[in-house]
Amino acid sequence: MGRYAGGGLLFLLLSLLPLLRADSRVDPMIRLPSDLGANRINGHDGDESVGTRWAVLIAGSSGYGNYRHQADICHAYQIMKAGGLKDENIIVFMYDDIAYNEENPRPGVIINHPQGGDVYAGVPKDYVGEDVNVGNFFAVLLGNSSALTGGSKKVVDSGPDDHIFVYYSDHGGPGVLGMPTYPHLYADDLVAVLKKKHALGTYKSLVFYLEACESGSIFEGLLPNDINVYATTASNAEESSWGTYCPGEFPSPPPEYWTCLGDLYSVAWMEDSDRHNLRTESLKQQYHLVKARTSADNSGSFGSHVMQYGNLDLSVDHLYLYMGSNPANDNVTFIDDNALPLFSMAVNQRDADLVYYWHKFKQSSQGSQQKLDAQRQLLDVMSHRLHVDNSIELVAKLLFGSKKGMEVLKGGRPAGQPLVDDWDCLKSMVRSFEAQCGSLSQYGMKHMRSLANICNAGIRKETMAEVAAQACLRFPSNPWSSLHRGFSA
Numbered sequence: 001m002g003r004y005a006g007g008g009l010l011f012l013l014l015s016l017l018p019l020l021r022a023d024s025r026v027d028p029m030i031r032l033p034s035d036l037g038a039n040r041i042n043g044h045d046g047d048e049s050v051g052t053r054w055a056v057l058i059a060g061s062s063g064y065g066n067y068r069h070q071a072d073i074c075h076a077y078q079i080m081k082a083g084g085l086k087d088e089n090i091i092v093f094m095y096d097d098i099a100y101n102e103e104n105p106r107p108g109v110i111i112n113h114p115q116g117g118d119v120y121a122g123v124p125k126d127y128v129g130e131d132v133n134v135g136n137f138f139a140v141l142l143g144n145s146s147a148l149t150g151g152s153k154k155v156v157d158s159g160p161d162d163h164i165f166v167y168y169s170d171h172g173g174p175g176v177l178g179m180p181t182y183p184h185l186y187a188d189d190l191v192a193v194l195k196k197k198h199a200l201g202t203y204k205s206l207v208f209y210l211e212a213c214e215s216g217s218i219f220e221g222l223l224p225n226d227i228n229v230y231a232t233t234a235s236n237a238e239e240s241s242w243g244t245y246c247p248g249e250f251p252s253p254p255p256e257y258w259t260c261l262g263d264l265y266s267v268a269w270m271e272d273s274d275r276h277n278l279r280t281e282s283l284k285q286q287y288h289l290v291k292a293r294t295s296a297d298n299s300g301s302f303g304s305h306v307m308q309y310g311n312l313d314l315s316v317d318h319l320y321l322y323m324g325s326n327p328a329n330d331n332v333t334f335i336d337d338n339a340l341p342l343f344s345m346a347v348n349q350r351d352a353d354l355v356y357y358w359h360k361f362k363q364s365s366q367g368s369q370q371k372l373d374a375q376r377q378l379l380d381v382m383s384h385r386l387h388v389d390n391s392i393e394l395v396a397k398l399l400f401g402s403k404k405g406m407e408v409l410k411g412g413r414p415a416g417q418p419l420v421d422d423w424d425c426l427k428s429m430v431r432s433f434e435a436q437c438g439s440l441s442q443y444g445m446k447h448m449r450s451l452a453n454i455c456n457a458g459i460r461k462e463t464m465a466e467v468a469a470q471a472c473l474r475f476p477s478n479p480w481s482s483l484h485r486g487f488s489a
Contacts, residue, residue: 051161051204053322055080056140058093058132060170060212061442062180064103065356067110067259068243070094072169072211072266074119075112079273080165083324087124091140091154095180096128103360105256112262112270114251127151133181138193141166143202156202164206165322169266171349172212173445174237174452175419175426182486184445187218188423198227205230205314207283207322211266213240213349213446219309221418230314232287234265234294235304237419238412238449241265242294242302242346247359249345258359260352264343265306268293271340277332278325284315285334293342302346350443353381381443384480388444391437394471396450399459408457409450420452428461429454430489436468438475439483 057076059069073094080090099110099120110120127136131150139147143155156164171178177185197203208231210218215233223231234241243260244267245253253261268290272281291306308315319325347355357378364371396405413419420426429451434440440447454464475481 051163052089052158053085053324054156054158054162054164054203055085055090055323056093056137056156056164056166057090058137058166058168058170059095060093060132060168060178060180060185062095062097064098064101065259065353066171067098067257068112068245068262068352069169069211070096070098071110071112071119071261072263072270073167074110074123075116075262075270076167076266077123078119079270079326080323081122082326082328083278083320085324088154090124091126091152091156092124093127093132093137093140094123094125095132096125103258105254111253112245112267114245114253114261116261124152126154130181132179134179134183134185134189137185138189141193142197142200158202160201160204162203163321164203166206166208167211168209169211169263171442171445172215172218172241173447174214174217174449175423176445176448176488177210177212177215177218178442178445182488184488186423186427186489187222187419190218191222194229195224195227198229204228205311205317205321207231207314207317208310209266209269210234211241211263214238214449215241216305216307216309217419217449220307221416223310225311227311228314229310230283230312230317231309232283232290233307233309234263236307237415239304240348240350241304243349243352243355244343244346246345246347246352246355248355249347251344258363259356260347263349264303264346265290265294268340273319273323274326275329275332275340276319276334277329278319278323279330281319281334282315283317283319283322286319287315289340293340296342296346302348303343350446353443354378357381380476380478381480383476384438384441384478385443387438387476387481388440388447391433391468391472391475392444392447392450395433395437395464395467396454398467398470399454399463400457408453411453412449413456419449420455422455425455425461426452427489429459429464431487432461432465433468434483434487434489436465437472438481439485440488441480443480445488 057073059073061069099108109118112119136148140155143157145153145155175187179185205228211234214237215235217237219231220237242264244264245261272286272289287308294303294306296303357374361374361378364374396409400408
C-alpha cells in the first residue's frame, strides 16, 4: 500500500510537530459516397475530417507544490500539437508560475515523467496568472470574446461541424473544481455553460476529461445525455484522485524534485495517447485502459474509479476526431493491453502538498532559510487542515447535536442524484462559513458534501452564519486560512 494513502502521512507529520518546532482543420480525404455512408456511426462521419478540432486545456491551481497540474496540461498540449491541431485552435489556461519558479531544478523546463522530456516548450500561454478564472473559462467555451478580461482573447469560435476537447486538471471536491483565483468553479454553473454551448449549435460533439478529487460529482445527476457531450472523470463522486511520480514513491522523480510530476488518471490517458494510433483507438477503448491503470487493477491499495457520463454513444468515436494523431504512430496496431506498466504507488491528491513540504524540509540544508521556510509552510498547512476539519465538525454538532451532526456530515445521496438540490444555498453556506472560519482553500473543498448535506437538511444561511460565528472565534493567521483572495463561492 502507498505509504501516503489515507491519513497516514498527516498522522506522521503531526507526530513530528515537536521536532519541527525545535529545529485545426485537416485536408479532406477523397471518398466515394458509398464509403462515407458505410463509415457513418451514430451520426459521425468515419471520414473524421469534417469540421475543426478545438482543445481547451486548463490547470486550475498555482504554486510549486501543485507542479503536476501544469505539467499535465503542458503534456496534453504536446499531444494535441503532435496530432496536428493548430495553435489557433488550442487554448491554454495555466498560472505559469512553475517553469521559472526558483524551486524548479530545471529552469524553463517542465516534465511529466521521471525520464520525460520538456513538455513546456512551445506551449501557448493564452491565459496566465489572474486571467485563469471562471469567467474567462466560460467565455472561452462559449466563444464570447466580449466577456473576456485579459489574456490572448482566443476563444472557441466553433461551428456546428466542429469537435471540442476539454481537459481540466486540478484539485476538487464534491460539486466543485479549484481555480488559482477565486471563486471556484461549481458543477451547476459548468453544466449550465455546456447546455448553453449546445443550444448555440456551435459544436457537433464535445469530450471532457476531468482530473480532480470527487470529479464524478461534477457530472453525476447533472450532465444530460442529449447535448452531445461525453465526459470521463478521474474518480467517482465520493473519492479522491491521486498524484503520481511523487518523491518517496516508485517510480519517483529525479532526486532534486520535491513534488509530484503528474496525476494518475491524467498520466494514464496521456501516456496511452503518446503510444497509440489515435485514428484507430476509440474513446471507449481508451476509457477502459485508463480505468484499469488508474485503479491499479482494483488492487485496493490506492487509485480511483474512472467514470463516464453524458452521451455514451460518442464513446465509439476515434480519439483522432478530438486530438488528431501523431503520424509517428500511424502503423501502431491497437491491442487491449497497452503494455504500459501499472503504477506501483501513488499519493492521495489531498496529501500531495504535505509530501512536497515534507521533502522540501527534509532535503534542505540544515540551518538554511529554505529549511526554515519549509518548516513554517508545513506547520501552516497542518494548522489550517486541523482548523477546517474541527470547525466543520463543530458547526454540524451545534446545528444538529453531537450524534445527528456526525450523521449529517457523513451522509450521502443515492447514486445518480446531484450533490445538492439548491446550488445557491451551497454557495451561500460556503460564504457564511468562510466569513467566520476563514478560507476552506484547496484542502477544505473536501467538505463540500457536508455543506451540501446541511443545505439539504433545510438550514438557512442566516442560521449557518450564526453557528459559524460561535464555532470560530478566530482562525489561523496563515496564507491557507486567510481570506485575502476572497471567497471561494
